Amino acid sequence: MINITKLIKQRQQYTTILEDNSKLYIRPIDELDEITFSGEYLIQKNGKLKKKLIQFYEHIMVYSKKKHLNILNATLLLHLTNLNEIEGLKFIKSGNSIELYNNASELYLYVRKYCIQREIPERYKITQTIYYGSNATFLQLESTLYIKTFHVAKIYEKQNYTTQDQISGIKKEVQILRQLQHQHMSNLVEIFENDDLIFLIMEELKGESLQTILENQQYLNENQIKLIMKPLFECVAFLHSKNIFHRDIKPQNIKFRHSDNYLEACLIEFSLADYWNKNGRYLFTRCGSVGYVAPEVLQDKKYILNIDVYSLGIILYILITQKHPFEDLDKGKKILRNYNGQVDYSILQCSQILLDLIKKCLEVDFTKRLSCQEILSHPFFSNRIPKLLSFKIKDQKKSTQIKTQRGQNFHSVNNLAYDQSTNSLSQSKSPSSFVSYRHSLTLQKQKTVFPEISIFQPKSKYFLTKNSQYESLN
Ligand SMILES: Nc1ncnc2c1ncn2[C@@H]1O[C@H](COP(=O)(O)OP(=O)(O)O)[C@@H](O)[C@H]1O
Numbered sequence: 001m002i003n004i005t006k007l008i009k010q011r012q013q014y015t016t017i018l019e020d021n022s023k024l025y026i027r028p029i030d031e032l033d034e035i036t037f038s039g040e041y042l043i044q045k046n047g048k049l050k051k052k053l054i055q056f057y058e059h060i061m062v063y064s065k066k067k068h069l070n071i072l073n074a075t076l077l078l079h080l081t082n083l084n085e086i087e088g089l090k091f092i093k094s095g096n097s098i099e100l101y102n103n104a105s106e107l108y109l110y111v112r113k114y115c116i117q118r119e120i121p122e123r124y125k126i127t128q129t130i131y132y133g134s135n136a137t138f139l140q141l142e143s144t145l146y147i148k149t150f151h152v153a154k155i156y157e158k159q160n161y162t163t164q165d166q167i168s169g170i171k172k173e174v175q176i177l178r179q180l181q182h183q184h185m186s187n188l189v190e191i192f193e194n195d196d197l198i199f200l201i202m203e204e205l206k207g208e209s210l211q212t213i214l215e216n217q218q219y220l221n222e223n224q225i226k227l228i229m230k231p232l233f234e235c236v237a238f239l240h241s242k243n244i245f246h247r248d249i250k251p252q253n254i255k256f257r258h259s260d261n262y263l264e265a266c267l268i269e270f271s272l273a274d275y276w277n278k279n280g281r282y283l284f285t286r287c288g289s290v291g292y293v294a295p296e297v298l299q300d301k302k303y304i305l306n307i308d309v310y311s312l313g314i315i316l317y318i319l320i321t322q323k324h325p326f327e328d329l330d331k332g333k334k335i336l337r338n339y340n341g342q343v344d345y346s347i348l349q350c351s352q353i354l355l356d357l358i359k360k361c362l363e364v365d366f367t368k369r370l371s372c373q374e375i376l377s378h379p380f381f382s383n384r385i386p387k388l389l390s391f392k393i394k395d396q397k398k399s400t401q402i403k404t405q406r407g408q409n410f411h412s413v414n415n416l417a418y419d420q421s422t423n424s425l426s427q428s429k430s431p432s433s434f435v436s437y438r439h440s441l442t443l444q445k446q447k448t449v450f451p452e453i454s455i456f457q458p459k460s461k462y463f464l465t466k467n468s469q470y471e472s473l474n
């Protein structure tokens with residue numbers, strides 16, 4: 001018989017933030033949604049092993065009609081063979097436990113994000129330090145169980161999180177990440193917690209951040225902008241379908257999944273994400289980053305999910321103009337412009353269709369602003385080929401020049417080429433991922449980077465008063 005009692009004893013020594021007092025065995029739930037995972041497992045009962053079909057509805061395990069288990073925040077212990085294969089799993093919560101064996105590695109891949117593991121990553125080796133932030137440290141890890149699989153660990157030092165709000169903030173982030181799984185975000189893989197640290201193991205995004213691209217003043221044409229932005233709108237629409245908003249969308253929190261193309265932009269940093277609610281009160285109500293936040297947030301109005309649409313609209317604006325709409329040397333004026341949503345559309349040199357989209361995203365009256373889903377139905381995203389007939393590039397120096405085989409100058413539109421002399425689109429033999437063009441780009445470098453000022457985040461120093469002055473909270 002498999003014995004993992006030793007590991008269970010060790011577990012008693014840990015103090016925990018993430019664990020709650022909920023029971024492992026719960027009253028049967030009548031209405032469960034879809035089965036999200038199922039399999040036949042050997043279960044230990046009265047010292048004997050019994051084969052049983054187990055079904056999961058998210059974190060609810062249906063053992064029988066009469067017996068349901070809630071594995072959320074249960075301690076998960078792994079039984080590994082000498083060859084480091086996962087043979088069995090044990091779930092422990094509130095003094096109760098259950099053990100499952102047989103093909104447990106697949107089950108482990110499913111349950112790991114719902115549970116908490118204690119043995120901080122013996123199963124990972126640190127390969128690189130990515131980022132030391134004031135809130136968390138980011139490491140790149142390589143799995144020792146799954147060869148050549150890299151992840152990122154977001155590590156919280158528990159001693160820095162002492163107030164109830166700070167602890168609730170981490171719990172909320174974990175709760176929201178568990179609920180979300182999308183191709184265009186950094187997904188949660190598993191969670192470890194010991195006395196000192198919390199490790200959120202996330203999918204690794206290998207590409208650079210959108211901020212880096214903006215800092216390089218890289219010219220992007222409309223189809224490239226569409227390729228970058230559509231995944232982000234899709235991801236945000238997915239979040240909104242779950243009644244969740246991100247609340248801190250900005251170029252620094254957008255990262256590309258791959259290092260060799262820009263086709264999969266992903267959202268990162270869900271520490272300010274929350275569930276929209278009618279009363280408009282949140283753990284952090286006034287939050288976001290100046291320059292990207294929707295005016296109604298600064299105006300202390302009860303905002304709705306489409307604050308994220310506004311932030312995406314700002315990013316669209318920057319991608320086209322390489323300028324921030326609220327740019328001003330005077331910080332106070334900059335905030336005031338953001339507060340009033342004062343956007344100068346006259347400098348936008350783009351197609352009417354894209355101009356219309358940006359205006360819809362940056363609509364100051366949020367009751368009139370479109371939802372993310374509605375934005376995805378806008379012709380800019382729904383048309384297969386963007387109508388570029390009115391697409392003009394006034395500043396030639398800023399444009400991307402690519403010499404084609406015919407020796408003409410083309411502005412690349414991904415695998416389409418836009419012939420400036422004829423105003424027409426033609427299929428080119430160019431590679432489909434536009435990053436491969438980057439070496440042949442002629443770029444004009446300017447420094448117009450909008451400095452990041454975070455407001456009302458847990459670590460923030462500033463808040464905006466009614467007469468638009470900065471005041472330090474310290
Ligand atoms: N999934 C990931 N893959 C690779 N790098 C990441 C990932 N998540 C975050 N990072 C890196 O860590 C940095 C900080 O991440 P973020 O979640 O935005 O935290 P912060 O609160 O410090 O801004 C990012 O700029 C990025 O470089």
Ligand SMILES: [Mg+2]
Pocket residue numbers: 252253269
């Ligand atoms: Mg960030």
